[in-house]
Amino acid sequence: MIRSSTAMGFSGTDHMKIVSGDAGYVLQDVPHLSDFIPDLPTYPNPLQHNAAYSVVKQYFVNVDDTVPQKIVVHKNSPRGTHFRRAGPRQKVYFDSDDVLACIVTCGGLCPGLNTVIREIVCGLYHMYGVSRILGIEGGYRGFYSRNTTPLTPKIVNDIHKRGGTILGTSRGGSDTSKIVDSIQDRGINQVYIIGGDGTQKGASVIFEEIRRRGLKVAVAGIPKTIDNDIAVIDKSFGFDTAVEEAQRAINAAHVEAESIENGVGVVKLMGRYSGFIAMYATLASRDVDCCLIPESPFYLEGKGGLFEYIEKRLKENGHMVLVLAEGAGQELMAESMRAVSHEDASGNKLLLDVGLWISQKIKDHFTERNKMVINLKYIDPTYMIRAIPSNASDNVYCTLLAQSAVHGAMAGYTGFTVGLVNGRHTYIPFYRVTETQNQVVITDRMWARLLSSTNQPSFLSSKDIMESERKEEEKK
Numbered sequence: 001m002i003r004s005s006t007a008m009g010f011s012g013t014d015h016m017k018i019v020s021g022d023a024g025y026v027l028q029d030v031p032h033l034s035d036f037i038p039d040l041p042t043y044p045n046p047l048q049h050n051a052a053y054s055v056v057k058q059y060f061v062n063v064d065d066t067v068p069q070k071i072v073v074h075k076n077s078p079r080g081t082h083f084r085r086a087g088p089r090q091k092v093y094f095d096s097d098d099v100l101a102c103i104v105t106c107g108g109l110c111p112g113l114n115t116v117i118r119e120i121v122c123g124l125y126h127m128y129g130v131s132r133i134l135g136i137e138g139g140y141r142g143f144y145s146r147n148t149t150p151l152t153p154k155i156v157n158d159i160h161k162r163g164g165t166i167l168g169t170s171r172g173g174s175d176t177s178k179i180v181d182s183i184q185d186r187g188i189n190q191v192y193i194i195g196g197d198g199t200q201k202g203a204s205v206i207f208e209e210i211r212r213r214g215l216k217v218a219v220a221g222i223p224k225t226i227d228n229d230i231a232v233i234d235k236s237f238g239f240d241t242a243v244e245e246a247q248r249a250i251n252a253a254h255v256e257a258e259s260i261e262n263g264v265g266v267v268k269l270m271g272r273y274s275g276f277i278a279m280y281a282t283l284a285s286r287d288v289d290c291c292l293i294p295e296s297p298f299y300l301e302g303k304g305g306l307f308e309y310i311e312k313r314l315k316e317n318g319h320m321v322l323v324l325a326e327g328a329g330q331e332l333m334a335e336s337m338r339a340v341s342h343e344d345a346s347g348n349k350l351l352l353d354v355g356l357w358i359s360q361k362i363k364d365h366f367t368e369r370n371k372m373v374i375n376l377k378y379i380d381p382t383y384m385i386r387a388i389p390s391n392a393s394d395n396v397y398c399t400l401l402a403q404s405a406v407h408g409a410m411a412g413y414t415g416f417t418v419g420l421v422n423g424r425h426t427y428i429p430f431y432r433v434t435e436t437q438n439q440v441v442i443t444d445r446m447w448a449r450l451l452s453s454t455n456q457p458s459f460l461s462s463k464d465i466m467e468s469e470r471k472e473e474e475k476k
């Protein structure tokens with residue numbers, strides 16, 4: 001039995017809605033329009049008359065269905081945190097003719113953005129009969145500085161075959177009250193926000209302001225991050241595509257390196273704070289001798305250092321390939337360059353180019369010491385990877401995310417991000433995806449698999465291991 005408990009009150013940005021049950025069951029629920037607007041009318045879900053869906057047994061999701069965050073459990077361990085299962089509900093809180101939806105894309109590009117836009121438009125239109133959908137151009141600031149563009153299934157028909165976002169995007173410029181004024185003035189009542197961690201923080205404050213004003217407007221986030229750095233969810237869309245495309249750069253580096261004497265191929269991949277793309281691209285390739293990520297500190301000189309390892313690999317194998325995430329070695333580099341730190345328009349730290357820096361360091365080391373002649377080739381495929389359309393599996397994933405968002409908003413849920421948790425689509429409250437970042441845990445099995453596949457040094461002292469374990473403990 002589920003006992004509705006404690007923190008149903010909403011306060012400031014801590015709008016937590018928590019339901020607890022027997023055996024340590026906790027549901028971190030998402031807000032609903034009826035939480036702050038009384039006596040809202042409901043309507044039967046139009047899908048029940050849809051020829052395709054009406055024949056599906058149990059098509060509508062049971063209102064009590066929830067998905068556990070942890071699926072590995074022990075006999076006596078508490079059941080732990082759960083999220084509301086995504087999907088169509090029997091009752092909806094919007095009459096389709098009254099819906100005016102809008103879609104905005106914010107932050108950096110990511111393969112699959114256009115697919116999500118397409119499937120929100122087609123989902124609203126074909127499943128719910130909603131035909132008034134606006135595109136907000138150029139990210140958050142487009143709400144108040146640009147005209148809107150109408151979106152129909154015809155207009156978005158083949159956009160999933162193109163990279164980028166047809167709506168344009170931007171960093172910075174998220175003026176919450178101007179955005180909500182624009183939503184209110186235009187009569188928009190469903191807002192679909194596609195973007196990364198920064199965007200979801202923006203979506204959360206937009207939702208807060210909408211709730212404060214008591215507007216019947218559903219706010220749904222669709223998490224976008226090529227870096228896979230969004231917490232809670234299994235994986236972000238575009239990540240698979242990025243790992244696949246990164247193989248082309250790694251292959252090129254490998255071909256170059258093995259064709260010349262003492263060839264060293266260096267490839268820099270995306271990953272500001274999280275090295276998932278570098279880690280998975282390395283594991284997939286098998287041509288990589290060393291992978292460096294932000295989560296795992298490393299050093300260059302001396303015993304167990306990178307230079308010693310490169311020399312060893314060149315002597316053993318005649319060539320080597322190094323893959324690094326853009327956020328790797330930032331502290332090491334800042335120390336050696338005494339660099340001043342800068343930020344982009346969204347407040348993200350602007351990184352120094354670790355690829356160029358490390359390439360120069362490697363060249364200097366081998367030429368200055370007159371150790372051996374090396375031939376180093378540096379490849380930075382960042383924007384070539386980011387700009388491609390999503391692959392087949394990401395296309396399917398984007399479709400399901402978009403449809404989950406549409407079902408959630410139509411059912412009156414708001415202030416949520418859609419996400420895959422243990423293979424099931426869920427609605428996650430904003431605060432859970434914005435409070436921490438998803439990072440590679442260097443004391444987990446996956447990083448151990450990588451170390452054993454490349455045979456690179458771990459560069460870790462026992463102090464580093466303890467520090468990593470402490471950080472993980474803090475997150476729990």
Ligand SMILES: Nc1ncnc2c1ncn2[C@@H]1O[C@H](COP(=O)(O)OP(=O)(O)O)[C@@H](O)[C@H]1O
Pocket residue numbers: 106107108139140141170171172173174195196197198199200201202203205224345346348
């Ligand atoms: N803490 C925040 N509060 C409100 N808006 C934010 C916040 N952080 C970022 N944003 C806004 O979200 C948008 C995208 O953020 P950015 O960090 O550039 O990309 P991403 O969403 O991909 O992480 C920008 O318009 C930015 O102003």
Ligand SMILES: O=P(O)(O)OC[C@H]1O[C@](O)(COP(=O)(O)O)[C@@H](O)[C@@H]1O
Pocket residue numbers: 107108109196197198224225226227270271272326344348386
């Ligand atoms: O050149 P830009 O647009 O600032 O983007 C660079 C950043 O965008 C990313 O690809 C993704 O970052 P966001 O998720 O914050 O958009 C990072 O890996 C990279 O540091």
Ligand SMILES: [Mg+2]
Pocket residue numbers: 107196197198
């Ligand atoms: Mg970000």
